[in-house]
Amino acid sequence: QKEVEQNSGPLSVPEGAIASLNCTYSDRVSQSFFWYRQYSGKSPELIMSIYSNGDKEDGRFTAQLNKASQYVSLLIRDSQPSDSATYLCAVSPGNTPLVFGKGTRLSVIA
Amino acid sequence: DTEVTQTPKHLVMGMTNKKSLKCEQHMGHRAMYWYKQKAKKPPELMFVYSYEKLSINESVPSRFSPECPNSSLLNLHLHALQPEDSALYLCASSQDGQLHYGYTFGSGTRLTVV
Numbered sequence: 001q002k003e004v005e006q007n008s009g010p011l012s013v014p015e016g017a018i019a020s021l022n023c024t025y026s027d028r029v030s031q032s033f034f035w036y037r038q039y040s041g042k043s044p045e046l047i048m049s050i051y052s053n054g055d056k057e058d059g060r061f062t063a064q065l066n067k068a069s070q071y072v073s074l075l076i077r078d079s080q081p082s083d084s085a086t087y088l089c090a091v092s093p094g095n096t097p098l099v100f101g102k103g104t105r106l107s108v109i110a
Numbered sequence: 111d112t113e114v115t116q117t118p119k120h121l122v123m124g125m126t127n128k129k130s131l132k133c134e135q136h137m138g139h140r141a142m143y144w145y146k147q148k149a150k151k152p153p154e155l156m157f158v159y160s161y162e163k164l165s166i167n168e169s170v171p172s173r174f175s176p177e178c179p180n181s182s183l184l185n186l187h188l189h190a191l192q193p194e195d196s197a198l199y200l201c202a203s204s205q206d207g208q209l210h211y212g213y214t215f216g217s218g219t220r221l222t223v224v
Contacts, residue, residue: 034212043200043215044153051210088152092209097143097166100152 002027004091006101015110019076023089023101026070032092033065033072038103039085048074079108116201116216124224125191131219133184133201139214141207142184144176145200147218153200159184160207191223 003026013019021035032051036044050056050063050072062075072091076083089101114135123129133142141160145153158166159178167176173195175187184201198220202213 032210032212036215041198041220043198043218044213046212046214049212090212092212094209095207096209097155097158098209098213102152 002091002093002096002099004089004099004101006087006089006104008102009105010107011104012107012109013079015079015081015108017079019079019083019106019108021074021076021087021089021104021106022071023073023091024071025089025091025099027091027093027099028067028070030067030070030091030093033063034090034092034098035061035063035072035074036088036090037083037085038088044088076106079106081108081110084108114201114203114214114216116199116219118219119217120220120222122222122224123188123191125193127191128187128189130188131186131199131201131221133186133216134182135203135214136182137203137205137214138181139203139205140181141204141209142178143202143204143213144184144186145202147198147200157186165207188221191221193223196221196223 005024035048038044048063050065060077064073086103088103090098144156147153157176177185198218201216
């Protein structure tokens, strides 16, 4: 059973702080890792993808991957109230559909 | 065109009705997906089409019937639904089944069964 685990939250951070979201996965052959942001009532939106160990930065977002420990994380710097959403971690084991975690609700307090 | 277009955005249907959801993409993606999402839950996979052929059916009840008329279009035919089928129905596409670039999701259809 391929599993992706996330803390459901809510994770509350003050405006301007760094939000740290974590995800662990069970399938060691996983190759591609994604973070989706989903606002309430809307569809998921891809914000970050990462494929190799280390950090990948895109604006205020940094994705981190550690395949040996089977975890992937998302850091959001200078958090804004508009970042308040559910963040879904998704993992691709290869030639099968994405496996989604249950999502972490982030609340950025102004 | 980098979008997946879903219609309608909202649908209310009775338990005896027949309706269809439509999904269209023009990105040349060869894999398309239907997901169901209930409130505060992650998307739940229903069907996968790869190169216009049904490759995965996640034991979905027969009152949901998918169809892929061509590589750009995906339909979900609905018949005799139950109130518990009310949910956000998401269509997604990917370049192919290797999923190196993840999914592009449509904006979804909010379905209410009365």
